Amino acid sequence: MSDSIYYFIQQIANGLTIGSTYALIAIGYTMVYGIIGMINFAHGEVYMIGTYISFIVLAGLTMLGFDNVFIMVGLAMMVSIMIASAYGFTIEKVAYKPLRSSKRLIALISAIGMSIFLQNYIRLAQGSRDIAMPSLIQGGFLLGDPDGSHILISYMQVIIIVTTIICMAGLTLFISRSRMGRACRASAQDIGMTNLLGINSNNVIATTFIIGASLAAVAGTLLGMYYGVVNPYVGFIAGLKAFTAAVLGGIGSIPGAMLGGLLLGVSESLTAGYFTAEYKDVVAFSLLILILLFMPQGILGKPEVEKI
């Protein structure tokens, strides 16, 4: 009996780990969608680039002889955030800004093009093979009998969950308290009106892209260290999952993205744990279709009022 409870908790913990990284990436989708109403399809690639950058920094520091793990990870994360947000900013300037007044379909296709471009750019630059990084943080918390049934939660899993919570809390504070956060919220409601009131919407949009990319870089660094590998194709599938999470939770809503990410991670983990791993993705997408059928606005999304 206790055996199966332990197993259940273990699977939930695994699901929460992967789910919190989905949530981090999903924020980028949901904020951009909330303000300019487009799917930033290239966001997953920003996550992938973030992982590459942190790997490069980690490998560089190792070669220079650093051995303090916390400094290394901190530095890797900082550089990764800087470069990834620069990429996010540039993507917006190059591929989306000229299209802001055109139809949504046009912007979406441009985003898909950008995603394909970035993926192949990294493939050509870094090769298509997996690049591996030895695990820096090992070990974990053990609950229960080490030889019998137990739950093992690795330090890395704890770090991922805790970092996610910190990022989310910081973001919530930023959005609710700061001046820029207020401008973001106002722009999400009516971008034309906020513009008239003297807020530079270009800055607001750029900030959104930078925040989204930074969180993606955090997720990239954490997941990169957790799994230890990266290749140019990880961005696409992670982006797809994170977008699914954003839609599940209600696109445009930041708490929704968190909820959606966790829900998706746990459902995947439970599918793999109790059914079979082959159908993990099928369950994820079916969940999305089902939820959209009954709640077209997602779990926490506001029902959309059509403006004419």
Add this chain to the structure above:
Amino acid sequence: MKSMVKKSLIGLGVSAALMGTSIAQAEIKIALAGPVSGPVAQYGDMQFIGAEMAIEQINKAGGVNGEKLVGVKYDDACDPKQAVAVANKIVNDGIKFVVGHLCSSSTQPASDIYEDEGIVMVTAASTNPDITLQGYQMIFRTIGLDSLQGPVAGRFIAEKVKPKNIAVIHDKQQYGEGIATAVKSTVEKAGYNVVMFEGITAGDKDFSALVAKLKKNNVDFVYYGGYHPELGLILRQSKELGLQSQFMGPEGVGNKDISSIAGPASEGLLVTLPPSFEKDPKNASLVQAFKDKNQDPTGPFVMPAYSAVQVMADSMKATGSTDSEEVAEYMHKTAFSTPIGNVKFDEKGDLTSFNFVVYNWHQDGTKSEAK
């Protein structure tokens, strides 16, 4: 790569010039079909250097029936759609002999066309049993089948490892699932119980749920059918999540990248691999020839590709003709002595015997034979 081709072409030119101009300048073209571009291009290179070396050496030794062999590269990028286009192009160009393709999923649609057009095809890398299942006359291979590799692994598990709870995992791809199924049936025949038989998604990164499940089922032996990126992650996450079991995989995981992904967790992994042909003393001069050209003879497809060209050339010499049907008929009947040992084809075009050896993998990317 380019400069190597150029050098070998110069070599060809020089050797032809030395032989004098009395020989007619006729040439026999051999198509080398495989990925030049795309994610598996590195495996394509193994096939190309092997085949090109064979062509060069045969030409140096006087060619075939007084004619020179010429290798022509075709790129299929391991994409089934492009493989069909390449096959049609080969038909178009009037080439009657093909070494290739590399990926089983490319070889399969292409082999239909070759059989139909009476073109001899010898693949040095496609291991899927389905390819020759259809009883084709023109299709051969100089590499062992997945269904041969599976039983070797299965017997090793049953006779040497003797585990209690076996799990067989595969990546739901042609190669991985084929081997995994063969392993499963072999160990089941030996009276073992396979407690888990499950597929994963290739390209996936998170296997923590799977590892927890393995742990729950008290699995002490895991066979994984697939390639190194996924197994590397499974090994790594198993170590992190405290799963203690023995892992084993096919040649697709026997690549030093698995050690860089899994790190210390790759120590003691069991791998079935073709024997290292380059270690065979009979091949010493050939290995030296590769080293002289700064090429790596240790890739698993280099020697099979060399042998593929050699078998075709020998048959052309013996029959004294370049008629593909005659050559194929001769190939079915005869035994050849090649760098991969004695080669004899059965009626389906497969090798009658191909050895696999079980190795112990080490965390620095080296291997040693498992006892």
Add this chain to the structure above:
Amino acid sequence: MQSRFSSAALAAGVTLILGFMVLGISFSVEGVVPTLEVSESHKIIGLLIGAGLVFLLQYFRAEVSKVTTKMKGDGQAHELPAFMRTEKQQRVLAFWAVGALLLFPFLSSRGAVDIATLTLIYVMLGLGLNVVVGLAGLLDLGYVGFYAVGAYSYALLNLYFDMSFWMALPIAGALAALFGYLLGFPVLRLRGDYLAIVTLGFGEIIRILLNNWTELTGGPNGIARIPKPTLFGLEFSRRPSEEGATTFHEFFGISYSSEYKVIFLYLMALLLVLLTIYVIRRLVRMPIGRAWEALREDDIACRSLGLNPTNIKLGAFTIGASFAGFAGSFFAARQGFISPESFTFIESAIILAIVVLGGMGSQLGVVLAACAMTILPEMAREFDEYRMLLFGLMMVLMMIWRPQGLLPMKRPHLELKRD
């Protein structure tokens, strides 16, 4: 002048920094522990050239934008060249074009005919998706799912029920249409972007199911030995597959040539493409076609005029899916072997790019774009490495500079004869 230079220099500097982190440093392939090294010189040179380009583009931004505005046109359809303006001239031109296409296989090589068949399959896919995306304005990112349904329908019907190509073709089309209907029924209530992601998920689900359902579909092994179509039961093989059957060359008393089979498949694909073009041309002029376009332009206006948007969208979705089904059957017949790896998302993206590149809604544009997308990569094989990179870049640049496509759609209109 000063600020122009400094802003251009700034842009180039940012490019250098961003590029250097991924282009300038790479991981060494040697050894087990990851180590860094400075990249090969061609990558560095590429980076410098890229930064230089960015600098020039920024410096001459005003001049560049003049050119691009010209390229953009006025957003309206361009005037056709003089020789194809009237209906009659167009008909003559079409007649000659079809004639040339019919003669083509007899004048060229087998490889070229094979590529042409593949191109025709993409034309068919492009035309089908054009109905959904171009005409009805529904963004479908899972179109490859219907393509897979069509291909597997023929392969499975042949495998289990021994059905011939011609029997299976309409069934494959109908099955794909049914899938389109079943998917469309619930999801078409969703708004544009939601629809895009749901269809994407659907395409992935179909592929994963095909891959996992090994008992029925052979899983990752795919299905091999799918026969080519026959001409009224006459096979194109060297020897008949069954005792007592006659092959094409025996029937007509000509010697065997493997080219007949390839040519025949090409001609059949051509026929089906022409039929598709004809059917869609008629549909566009019918009330439903007009309703599609009206809906694309303004959803609310449509509803207020008494049109039922769900039914209209469903119609577009179903019809579009059925064309993908036909194309899938042809693909299966051409390949002789299919497996799930031929139906990935990237295939959907390529079909979508064909529609967008051609000019959404424009049939001729889609045909041209499909030709460009399949023939150009074949001709430039050495650029294969860069193909997808350029492809992505082109999608972005097209959207910025010429969002209406190569040959934008011209609305069918009638004019009074003036003579």
